[in-house]
Amino acid sequence: MFRWISANFRTFLWAFALAMAVWISAVTSADPDETRALASPVPIQIVGQDPSLILNSDIPTEAEVTLRAPHSIWNMIEADPQIVRAILDLSGLSSGNHSLNLQIQVDARPVQIVTVAPHTIIFTLESLATQTLNVDLSMSGETAIGYQAGEATIEPLKIIVAGAQSQVQKVTRARVSVNLSGIRENIDQTLPIEVLDENGQKVDGVTVSPESIHVILPVSQQGGYRDVAVKVIVTGRPASGYRLTDISVFPPIVTVFAKDPLLVKALPGVIETQPLDLQNAQEDIITRLELNLPAGISIVGEQTVLIQAGVSPIESSITLAGMRVEIVGIGSGFTAQVSPTTVDVIVSGPLPLLDTLTRQDIRVTVDLSELGIGTHQIVPRVEILISNVVVESILPNTIEVVISPSGVSTITVTPTP
Numbered sequence: 001m002f003r004w005i006s007a008n009f010r011t012f013l014w015a016f017a018l019a020m021a022v023w024i025s026a027v028t029s030a031d032p033d034e035t036r037a038l039a040s041p042v043p044i045q046i047v048g049q050d051p052s053l054i055l056n057s058d059i060p061t062e063a064e065v066t067l068r069a070p071h072s073i074w075n076m077i078e079a080d081p082q083i084v085r086a087i088l089d090l091s092g093l094s095s096g097n098h099s100l101n102l103q104i105q106v107d108a109r110p111v112q113i114v115t116v117a118p119h120t121i122i123f124t125l126e127s128l129a130t131q132t133l134n135v136d137l138s139m140s141g142e143t144a145i146g147y148q149a150g151e152a153t154i155e156p157l158k159i160i161v162a163g164a165q166s167q168v169q170k171v172t173r174a175r176v177s178v179n180l181s182g183i184r185e186n187i188d189q190t191l192p193i194e195v196l197d198e199n200g201q202k203v204d205g206v207t208v209s210p211e212s213i214h215v216i217l218p219v220s221q222q223g224g225y226r227d228v229a230v231k232v233i234v235t236g237r238p239a240s241g242y243r244l245t246d247i248s249v250f251p252p253i254v255t256v257f258a259k260d261p262l263l264v265k266a267l268p269g270v271i272e273t274q275p276l277d278l279q280n281a282q283e284d285i286i287t288r289l290e291l292n293l294p295a296g297i298s299i300v301g302e303q304t305v306l307i308q309a310g311v312s313p314i315e316s317s318i319t320l321a322g323m324r325v326e327i328v329g330i331g332s333g334f335t336a337q338v339s340p341t342t343v344d345v346i347v348s349g350p351l352p353l354l355d356t357l358t359r360q361d362i363r364v365t366v367d368l369s370e371l372g373i374g375t376h377q378i379v380p381r382v383e384i385l386i387s388n389v390v391v392e393s394i395l396p397n398t399i400e401v402v403i404s405p406s407g408v409s410t411i412t413v414t415p416t417p
Contacts, residue, residue, distance in 0.1 A: 048091030141181030146225025163206035236279030313350030329369030349389035
């Protein structure tokens, strides 16, 4: 028996290899391998980092991965992309420069990793450092005239800067900035903190705790100054058929000054302008007016105010009764009868234009150019020769038209008066 097996061993080996080839061919044809890139980049996970060290260089956050796997495995990956993970393992690394290959893990078999981009990642690890700094308050600009800023308070007074040692060492001061330009009220805000180097440039790559501080800055008005509203005085009326739509003034509040503080305190809270004349106005008015100031009172800054007055026509509507309906576009060899032969047209627009509107400025037509013999219901068209006048409605809004060959009598319907 042993001698027979020994004599046929090579035959058994060839038969086994052939059977395996047939099996692999069958499996491959039923579930063929496919090589393709993942539809979405794989997020890079950083593991094993020493808590006392910090990455002091930008590293990619995603990797492009190409795999070779059977079609069934691809279906699993597409259903759950988290099957594929990209891992950068920093275990056991100390401070300094490093170069590591990205590890790709796939929770499915069989899978072959074809390409990874990036494949190698170069980075630097540094010791984590912290620094405690006082916060400086930097104020720029000037308060509104007649106002002054008091002493500011900030909370907290100190902040902690943390990050890579080389970056933290660059930080020399912490600053919060306040812009005083034109302010008239107290400042009570939470503002962001900037960390700067010795040249006053912002230092990136560090964290600040807290990221913002609370700033309170009192702002008060100086003696002899006062803010008062501006009241526009109007005389006259717009032209007939026009109306005043609005009046605006800029600035709406002005600052006044008197050497005697009692004079400004005695003001009623408003300063009137010189009269704005609207007599017979038919369009918007833009002008500058002086203010009517009591003796001993002066204006701080610009001595006049800008006035804008809106003047527009009064909108109204009128009804033009018995407007004749004209027939247009009828072909030769045809006649047409319309019923009714007149309509009422209601139009609207600026009253001065409506006052000048005549019946000759309006034309009512029915276009029969695309109609054949028979009875038709047509919406008439109204043309107005004056712009800014619009048609509101037509009564009735539909005209009956009877088209017949020339020489054929038709019944004409007489419209009801």
